Amino acid sequence: MKYKTNTSNQFRAMFFKNATFIKRQKCSLGVQIAIPMALVIVLVILNKVIGGAINNNSDGTISSSYQSYNFDNAQGFFYTVNPNNITEVGYKDIQGNGTGLLEFVDQYEIYVNNTNVYVPYTIELPSAKVMNDIVLAKKQEVGTGSIGPLTFPIAGIQFNDFKPNNYSLDLTITCEEQYEYSYSLFKYNLIYTLSQIQTSFLNYLLNGNGVVTKSQISTMPYYYESTPFDITSILGGSFFPFALSFVLPLFMYSIVYDKQEKLRDLSLMMGLKMRNYWVMTFIFNFLVYTIIAVVIGFICTVSGISVFVKGSPFALFLLLLLWGLSMVSFAFFLSTFFKRTRAASIFGYFFVMVMVNLNSVLSSLNVSVPIFYYWIPILGFSRGMTVLTYLCGNGLCPALSAYTWDFEVSRILFWLFIDTIVYLILAVYLDKVLPREFGVPSHPLFFIKSITELFSKGGKKNGYSEINEKTKLINEFTIDGIIDEDEDGLMDEDVKNERDMVIKRLYNPDEMTLVVEGLRKQFPGRPKPALSDLYLTVKKGEVLGYLGANGAGKTTSISMLTGLYTPTSGTAHIAGLDIRYDMDKIHQVIGVVMQFDVLWEDLSCEETILYYTRLKGTPKEIELQSTHNILKEVNLFDVKERLVKQLSGGMKRRLSFGIAMTGDSSIIFLDEPSTGLSIEIRKELWGTINELKKNRSIILTTHSMQEADILSDRIAIVSQGKLQCIGTQSHLKQKFGxxxxxxxxxxxxxxxxxxxxxxxxxxxxxxxxxxxxxxxxxxxxxxxxxxxxxxxxxxxxxxxxxxxxxxxxxxxxxxxxxxxxxxxxxxx
CATH class of the missing domain: 3.30.70 (Alpha-Beta Plaits)
Known part of the structure; x- marks a missing residue:
């Protein structure tokens, strides 16, 4: 009984197959999970040990003490500038002499270089520019070494206007802001300078009647609490990206492995839709990443890592989510360039290490990054984690409201979303157009044809419309005898009769499993068609030996019949279904046994058959029973729990036959079924094939003439892309012998x-x-x-x-x- 496949069945098939396969890969999976866990645990330990030691040495107290400063002992001098030559300004020299307003500057005596001097005193300069030049020259001369008294001025005072009669004084005070060039209480020099000028001003107005002011300053009570040291502010930008990126090579490996071992090709022949393959592989890989991310998040939260406990949970969740999505897409993209798992794995691990370290170097240099930096998802994610771990490690964790476009992490979130979409589209596109080891790539502009067909008029044709048109043309030219010849000469009479039977419909459709109607394939850039106008029929219960030299066209024709290639022209009907329009349904009624066993080594016999049974759409309630029936039919039921890698060569071959039988296949394609097997196992398989043909048709391709002679009911030989002869073995031997x-x-x-x-x-x-x-x-x-x-x-x-x-x-x-x-x- 045939069953209609559906997306849910195929999702179930792939999910359980992937889950079982990974479960059996215990060592590999253990390493993939252990390395990220180890990195995070090391980071947690370092944070506890090193951070704890530093934090214990910090008092971390709240202080309400304050300090008091007075200026009675201020040492130094003032630069004065009098651009308007105001005579009332005066001066005050180092000997204590003075005139005018500055005469009343309050001085006291100090001992410097064996000389008694009076400070503060004034030094008059011609302009503010000259003052600035002198200060700059002194800074360049003395550097940032020990600065003694009388090296730099307390301040510079420019007298803009002074009118004693109006009690008016206009001045500009220039203060030092670089503490390393200022002696004593540099940040309070402005207050001291104002105090001196105010005292002098009052004394000048009062004719020196001894006005005395005492300047003193004290601080407000201040709060002090030490910020706990968090080592993730230094190491988090490397450790977290490493831990959360180590599965990227694993994702690349799984996709390349399916291509390398032709497992994906066989699944497609057996009914798997390519879109379902991509969707389910994406979901499964993301689930693996999610499990690792959740475990890492749990460990870091419990351990109090600041970026996980102090920042915005939603923002961090969004960053980890988008990184997981973009990483899976990026792994898909990278996998399209590899044909061997070893090369893919080596490149994947090398790429992760180089990119994470490159981000660490660029982040340490504190330089802005170009826009293309964000087009490589691992660099963008590493940059985002570096920024967040640094801010949170220093007590500056951004709240959700801080995530505006000006905040770099917000832009990283946007680009990770874009990367997810772009790399997923590129992966699907490149997978179709890049050269491949098996099969022929699509034209780079293949999507244009799909769009054209979508909007073309007429829609789907009737499966027999094309053949009826050909029948009309054939009947018109039969009188002239043109049907007896092809472009290269006379057509074999048996081949002509086969063609006439197809075109004129001289057969009973109920008796036929396969009817090939003018099938033709022309690959771009090649002078001759790989297959030219093939007409062929296969009855129910018949074994057709389909023979030809390498490159003769038999593999091309089988690939079109199984849906790997689309025909250039012509068509074929399998169980009444047109290969041009009904390939999804056809996949439910065909089975394929490839030249070499295409099997997952870590699945059991039962799990292997069950995967393809689900792929063919067998209802859930009978899928296990159907699997067991097939295993009994190929004599593998007693070893159903045995892993594929534990089977003998003959058992593996029988398991391949079992795969072809899933879904109650109407026709089975056998490609070199006994290649590399011993004589005993070969004869055993021949017996299995004879049993299989009782309920279905079989197309057998082989280079063993003995095998073809024993198993086939009819023989068809193709050469130079054309069917050259067809008939029973005895007929061909008599005719061509x-x-x-x-x-x-x-x-x-x-x-x-x-x-x-x-x-x-x-x-x-x-x-x-x-x-x-x-x-x-x-x-x-x-x-x-x-x-x-x-x-x-x-x-x-x-x-x-x-x-x-x-x-x-x-x-x-x-x-x-x-x-x-x-x-x-x-x-x-």
Missing amino acids: DGYSVRVDIEANFINTHNPTELIKRFSPSATLSESFNGSYMYRLPRDTIISDLYEYLVLNKEQYHLQEWSLSQTSLEDVFLKISANDDTVN
């Missing part, structure tokens, strides 16, 4: 003295010696040879020519094949 072969053996004692060639030539002058070795001679006899006369002739001459034994055989199928394919120089 050169007659008979007779082998004669001489008795051992007479090998060197007797030669039967003269004897054979007397019986048949046209006989030819084809080979001889150590007393054994092989001759070819014409087709009109009378077998009974030859037998009687050899018996009569046995004693005279010391004939030990002889045997007679008709032309072999191999001889027919070699004759038909002798001029085949096609290269596909």
